[in-house]
Amino acid sequence: MHAKDYHDLGTPAADGASVTLEIDGATITVPAGTSIMRAAALADRDVPKLCATDTLKHFGSCRVCLVEIEGRKGFPASCTTEVAAGMKVRTQSDALAKMRRGVLELYVSEHPMGSCPVSSRCELETLAGAHGITQSRFAGPKTARHVHTHEPVDASNPYFRFDNDLCIVCSRCVRACEETQGTFALTIEGRGLESRVSASQHQPFLESECVSCGACVEACPTGALMEKSVLAARISSDERTQGACLGQIFGNMAGVISVSGRNAAAERLFRAIQPVMQTAKTMRKLQLPPKAARKSEALSPKLRRLSGPGCRSTSPARTSRSIARLTAGAPRLTFAAI
Numbered sequence: 439m440h441a442k443d444y445h446d447l448g449t450p451a452a453d454g455a456s457v458t459l460e461i462d463g464a465t466i467t468v469p470a471g472t473s474i475m476r477a478a479a480l481a482d483r484d485v486p487k488l489c490a491t492d493t494l495k496h497f498g499s500c501r502v503c504l505v506e507i508e509g510r511k512g513f514p515a516s517c518t519t520e521v522a523a524g525m526k527v528r529t530q531s532d533a534l535a536k537m538r539r540g541v542l543e544l545y546v547s548e549h550p551m552g553s554c555p556v557s558s559r560c561e562l563e564t565l566a567g568a569h570g571i572t573q574s575r576f577a578g579p580k581t582a583r584h585v586h587t588h589e590p591v592d593a594s595n596p597y598f599r600f601d602n603d604l605c606i607v608c609s610r611c612v613r614a615c616e617e618t619q620g621t622f623a624l625t626i627e628g629r630g631l632e633s634r635v636s637a638s639q640h641q642p643f644l645e646s647e648c649v650s651c652g653a654c655v656e657a658c659p660t661g662a663l664m665e666k667s668v669l670a671a672r673i674s675s676d677e678r679t680q681g682a683c684l685g686q687i688f689g690n691m692a693g694v695i696s697v698s699g700r701n702a703a704a705e706r707l708f709r710a711i712q713p714v715m716q717t718a719k720t721m722r723k724l725q726l727p728p729k730a731a732r733k734s735e736a737l738s739p740k741l742r743r744l745s746g747p748g749c750r751s752t753s754p755a756r757t758s759r760s761i762a763r764l765t766a767g768a769p770r771l772t773f774a775a776i
C-alpha cells in the first residue's frame with residue numbers, strides 16, 4: 439500500500455517518442471507507449487482504477503477505468519489502451535459514470551462498505567464512496583458469490599494474513615509476486631465464481647513457496663492481504679492519527695511512548711479500545727453496513743477521547759512498534775486481529 443499522498447499513475451512509464459493528445463479538452467504530450475490512464479493522471483484527470491498500479495504492468499481485469507475515445511466504438515479500458523497522436527479522450531460522461539457505478543456495485547455486493555478492517559486503506563471502498571455508493575443493489579442472500587468468500591482467513595504467515603472474504607481477485611498480489619519479487623508463489627486458480635488467489639498448490643501461505651517479502655501485501659488494494667501489525671494497531675479508522683495519540687493517552691507528548699509502568703498502561707489502553715474492537719468484530723461478522731455505520735457513529739466520542747486534541751500525524755509502523763513495546767512485558771494482554 440502506497441503512502442496516502444502518493445499519486446499512483448496507474449501504469450509504468452514508457453520511453454517512446456513524444457505523442458500529443460487531448461484528454462477532457464486538455465492537451466498533453468507523453469512518450470509513445472504510455473497508457474491513456476497514465477496520460478490522464480499526468481494531466482490531473484485521474485481515471486478510477488482497481489486492478490492497475492504504476493508499479494505493475496497493466497492487466498485490464500476490473501473494468502472501472504473505461505473511457506470514451508472520439509471516433510472509436512465502445513468504451514476501452516484506459517489502462518490497457520495506449521495513447522495515439524491526435525487522440526481525443528473523455529474520462530467523464532453520464533454513460534461512463536453509470537457503467538462505473540454498476541461495476542463498483544458488483545464489487546461491493548461481495549465486499550460490503552465498511553467490511554475492511556482499515557477502510558481508509560481500501561481502494562475499493564474509497565472509490566465506491568467517491569461514487570456515492572453505500573450499498574449494492576446486487577447484494578442479497580440469493581445472489582451467487584465467489585466461492586472463495588466463504589473460506590476461512592489464512593493467518594499462517596507470522597507477518598500478514600489473507601482474508602479471502604475481502605479479496606476482489608484483481609490479481610495485483612499475483613503480479614507483484616511475479617514482477618516485483620520473481621517468486622511466482624501466487625496464482626489465480628479456477629474461473630468465474632470459482633476464481634481465487636491461491637498460494638502454491640492451494641496451501642496455507644506459510645507452507646507455500648511464499649518468502650514473506652510483503653510485495654503482495656503492498657500491492658493489495660483492499661484489506662484482503664494485510665500486515666498483522668497494522669491489524670493489531672488498528673484502534674481507529676485513522677491509524678496515522680491514532681499512532682501519535684498513544685503517547686498522549688499516557689500523558690506524554692504526541693508520538694512519545696513511556697516504557698515505565700507499561701503493564702498498567704497497556705492494560706488501560708486495552709480496556710479503552712476493547713469495546714471498539716469488539717464492535718468492529720461484530721460489524722465484520724454480520725456484515726450490516728448501515729447498522730455498523732450507526733454503531734461506529736455512537737462510538738466516535740470514545741475514539742475522540744482516545745485521540746484527544748492536538749494529535750499529530752505519525753506512521754502506522756510507529757503505532758505497531760509502540761504497542762509491541764507496551765505489551766512486551768504483559769503476556770496476558772492480546773490485541774486481537776479484527
Ligand code: FES
Nearest residue numbers: 498500501503517
Ligand atoms: Fe483498467 Fe482495472 S484499472 S481494467
